[in-house]
Amino acid sequence: MAEIFTSAFWAEYGGILAEGVLDTVVMTAASTLFAYLIGLPMGVVSVLTQPHGIRPNGPVNAVLGWIINIGRSFPFAILMVALFPFTKLVMGTRLGLRGAILPLVVASAPFVARMVETSLSEVDAGVIEAAQSMGASTFQIVRKVYLPEAMPSLILGGSITLIAIVGYTAIAGMVGAGGLGDLAIRYGHQRNVPSVMWVTVVILVIIVQAVQSVFSRLSVRIDKRLK
Amino acid sequence: MSEPIIQIQRLTKNFGGGPDEVHALTDISLDIRQGEIFGIIGLSGAGKSTLVRCMNLLERPTSGTVLVDGKDMTALSEKELRLQRRKITMIFQSFNLLMQRTCLRNVCFPMEIAGVPRPQARKRAEELLDLVGLADKAGAYPSQLSGGQKQRVAVARALATDPKVLLCDEATSALDPTTTVSILELLKDLNAKLGVTVVVITHQMSVIEAICSRVAILDGGTVAELGDVQEIFSHPSTDAARRLVYPGGASVSQYPSGTRAARLSFNGGTVNQPLIASLAIDCGVKVSILGADTRSVGGRATGTMLLSLPDDPNEAARALSYIRSQPYVTVEEVEYRG
Ligand SMILES: Nc1ncnc2c1ncn2[C@@H]1O[C@H](COP(=O)(O)OP(=O)(O)OP(=O)(O)O)[C@@H](O)[C@H]1O
Ligand SMILES: [Mg+2]
Numbered sequence: 001m002a003e004i005f006t007s008a009f010w011a012e013y014g015g016i017l018a019e020g021v022l023d024t025v026v027m028t029a030a031s032t033l034f035a036y037l038i039g040l041p042m043g044v045v046s047v048l049t050q051p052h053g054i055r056p057n058g059p060v061n062a063v064l065g066w067i068i069n070i071g072r073s074f075p076f077a078i079l080m081v082a083l084f085p086f087t088k089l090v091m092g093t094r095l096g097l098r099g100a101i102l103p104l105v106v107a108s109a110p111f112v113a114r115m116v117e118t119s120l121s122e123v124d125a126g127v128i129e130a131a132q133s134m135g136a137s138t139f140q141i142v143r144k145v146y147l148p149e150a151m152p153s154l155i156l157g158g159s160i161t162l163i164a165i166v167g168y169t170a171i172a173g174m175v176g177a178g179g180l181g182d183l184a185i186r187y188g189h190q191r192n193v194p195s196v197m198w199v200t201v202v203i204l205v206i207i208v209q210a211v212q213s214v215f216s217r218l219s220v221r222i223d224k225r226l227k
Numbered sequence: 228m229s230e231p232i233i234q235i236q237r238l239t240k241n242f243g244g245g246p247d248e249v250h251a252l253t254d255i256s257l258d259i260r261q262g263e264i265f266g267i268i269g270l271s272g273a274g275k276s277t278l279v280r281c282m283n284l285l286e287r288p289t290s291g292t293v294l295v296d297g298k299d300m301t302a303l304s305e306k307e308l309r310l311q312r313r314k315i316t317m318i319f320q321s322f323n324l325l326m327q328r329t330c331l332r333n334v335c336f337p338m339e340i341a342g343v344p345r346p347q348a349r350k351r352a353e354e355l356l357d358l359v360g361l362a363d364k365a366g367a368y369p370s371q372l373s374g375g376q377k378q379r380v381a382v383a384r385a386l387a388t389d390p391k392v393l394l395c396d397e398a399t400s401a402l403d404p405t406t407t408v409s410i411l412e413l414l415k416d417l418n419a420k421l422g423v424t425v426v427v428i429t430h431q432m433s434v435i436e437a438i439c440s441r442v443a444i445l446d447g448g449t450v451a452e453l454g455d456v457q458e459i460f461s462h463p464s465t466d467a468a469r470r471l472v473y474p475g476g477a478s479v480s481q482y483p484s485g486t487r488a489a490r491l492s493f494n495g496g497t498v499n500q501p502l503i504a505s506l507a508i509d510c511g512v513k514v515s516i517l518g519a520d521t522r523s524v525g526g527r528a529t530g531t532m533l534l535s536l537p538d539d540p541n542e543a544a545r546a547l548s549y550i551r552s553q554p555y556v557t558v559e560e561v562e563y564r565g
Binding site: 126 | 283285308310312313316321326327339340341368369370388
């Protein structure tokens with residue numbers, strides 16, 4: 001373990017570690033982006049179509065509910081393997097960043113949808129009603145009431161999503177996706193260089209901590225209910 | 228002046244269906260005149276909120292029609308309804324401000340919805356905040372305001388689209404008596420200045436008496452009585468009206484019919500005026516309390532009290548004029564027939 005503090009260690013592994021960090025960050029960021037592009041509308045529609053929502057619609061709400069629940073209860077490792085053929089078909093490969101992003105998005109979009117749903121449900125029904133009484137359309141209510149009023153909570157949800165996806169990327173790394181998880185397996189397990197594995201663990205912990213504290217602070221700072 | 232701005236015809240509203248159906252409103256017909264302050268009073272569950280929500284169609288009537296400014300709200304398309312709602316805006320018991328927006332941007336909100344250009348909306352919002360006495364709070368967030376201030380912002384917001392009608396659902400019920408008085412004065416003032424018709428929903432007699440010209444008493448989803456406030460409160464002819472007018476459940480059989488009585492309503496005066504005692508000392512008139520339903524919050528009294536008046540007409544008149552001279556108290560003689 002002590003070799004971690006030697007320059008020889010960093011000369012040998014510094015490059016691949018930096019690359020691993022970059023891959024993990026890119027995978028996480030891209031997957032989060034696409035997960036929100038899909039999950040955010042799902043969450044919004046799910047809230048709007050609830051029995052007491054502003055656009056009640058039983059069938060749509062039920063179908064969305066199933067999709068979100070099934071998606072969320074699928075263990076990521078199994079989901080990834082099950083999606084291999086589909087991933088190969090759509091992305092051209094099931095390996096590397098390209099191969100990892102699709103299963104990551106499929107796994108996290110329902111997660112995002114549920115987060116968004118929870119955040120929006122916290123918005124006071126009276127405020128929604130006030131907006132309706134002023135003649136706001138459904139779209140205006142979503143854009144000018146639901147989303148801004150729920151923003152502090154949405155940001156906290158965003159940090160939980162990011163952290164979950166960082167965890168998924170490590171699993172994806174085990175089956176050839178690249179990134180820190182991949183390094184940990186290849187060096188720690190296959191080549192018997194456990195110090196590389198330990199360094200990746202420390203880096204992952206730092207990433208998670210950083211995401212957590214930046215987002216929490218941001219959420220508090222923008223929340224005007226607390227002043 | 229007396230052209231109806233809201234006409235409700237044979238309005239019925241049921242919730243749910245089958246055996247659990249709730250008949251919230253049954254066959255309601257009433258007109259609200261342009262420029263008046265109209266009160267709707269009733270006990271909890273009487274259907275007041277449902278009735279007011281049927282006026283802007285937040286609740287769709289089961290049957291019957293609601294005409295606002297000549298248009299049948301129930302026949303409008305969704306888009307037309309949204310436009311029409313700018314003419315009939317609403318304030319609420321819990322204010323319902325956007326918590327993440329400043330006061331100024333809260334007042335801008337309905338104008339954003341209506342597509343008013345931003346600079347114009349800001350200017351109008353500033354004027355409106357000034358109108359409700361909160362020009363200095365433009366940049367504050369709702370969480371930094373008192374309840375009374377929040378309701379003022381809500382009033383400014385409700386006026387942003389130049390509505391013809393302002394609906395107030397228990398708008399003062401979450402406020403202390405002093406603040407209640409100030410919000411009621413504001414509504415009265417705006418009604419006089421802007422000519423906006425005001426519909427006030429409340430379960431408090433004192434609110435009706437403070438600002439309303441006409442009142443509908445709602446009971447079990449039907450209109451029990453409808454007419455001038457003075458008229459109805461001095462000659463209540465239904466049980467529902469009597470329950471409101473004779474406070475504290477004063478029992479009728481307790482007193483001989485024909486007892487002369489005065490009904491006092493306290494609108495936020497200080498509690499420690501010993502009114503009944505000073506009546507005896509200053510005028511030499513002894514009265515007894517037939518019933519009372521007064522509350523004091525923060526040293527200020529609201530509510531109503533029913534006093535029996537002496538049989539001697541001179542003494543009675545003296546007592547009435549004495550009470551009339553007191554601040555924050557209104558009084559009227561009622562026939563206590565039971
Ligand atoms: N959405 C709803 N679904 C079912 N029943 C309802 C609904 N809204 C109101 N009701 C019922 O309709 C009746 C009238 O309710 P409403 O809220 O209009 O009374 P209210 O006079 O405003 O009472 P309060 O003074 O307590 O506000 C009540 O019996 C209530 O339970
Ligand atoms: Mg109500």
